[in-house]
């Protein structure tokens with residue numbers, strides 16, 4: 001029996017990771033801010049799949065709370081075999097309309113938390129010579145839409161970098177690049193999107209593919225043929241075109 005720690009497990013993609021991992025018989029450590037939702041999901045998964053489920057109620061933008069999660073990852077008595085750095089959100093407003101505190105908090109969750117938790121997990125996993133880290137990035141990281149896109153570019157590059165360093169020590173690292181996924185993300189960010197059409201994915205399909213890619217040792221996972229095509233195209237477009245306000249507006253997260 002192995003254990004997975006999933007951040008942002010109360011909704012959307014993170015919740016689906018928790019469900020699919022529990023279905024495979026994995027014990028879980030679920031992390032998010034909403035304690036009532038964490039407890040309800042833990043009870044549901046433990047009853048349905050007979051797995052052990054711990055919860056850690058933590059705001060990952062809070063340094064002390066983040067450290068509690070890192071400590072759990074370092075605990076040699078209760079090894080975590082898979083870390084899924086998934087928690088995240090978008091601001092939904094242009095840069096000049098947010099406060100600098102909003103932007104810093106976003107960086108804390110999308111970048112600093114991924115850095116700190118990956119470091120804690122990598123240390124423990126390399127000592128044991130096994131483990132996997134799956135960082136939820138975004139296709140937006142290839143584009144130019146504010147701090148959100150810049151953070152996701154960091155997540156992808158960071159994951160590729162540590163993947164190369166950790167592979168010889170038995171630890172696999174995967175960056176997952178979703179496109180649009182039907183979750184609470186857009187509603188929470190106040191982004192009005194229709195959520196229909198070929199570019200909208202469902203979390204179950206996305207997570208199934210992501211877990212298969214992580215198990216196979218893929219460093220970058222882009223689920224769905226449509227987004228494989230988008231990523232292939234975007235990588236060859238001139239950056240000047242991607243900075244065009246009309247193009248940016250198509251994918252703006254903040």
Ligand SMILES: NC(=O)c1ccc[n+]([C@@H]2O[C@H](COP(=O)([O-])OP(=O)(O)OC[C@H]3O[C@@H](n4cnc5c(N)ncnc54)[C@H](OP(=O)(O)O)[C@@H]3O)[C@@H](O)[C@H]2O)c1
Nearest residue numbers: 008010011012013032033034060088138180181183184185
């Ligand atoms: N949906 C998309 O179209 C899309 C596309 C590309 C990438 N992504 C990425 O996928 C990941 C998951 O997003 P989602 O679409 O599943 O969104 P979601 O449905 O809104 O879920 C976000 C999760 O993150 C948690 N979270 C947010 N802020 C947090 C904080 N400060 N501390 C701890 N947990 C926090 C939320 O839990 P609590 O509120 O309980 O804390 C929730 O469980 C994010 O990294 C997002 O950037 C999403």
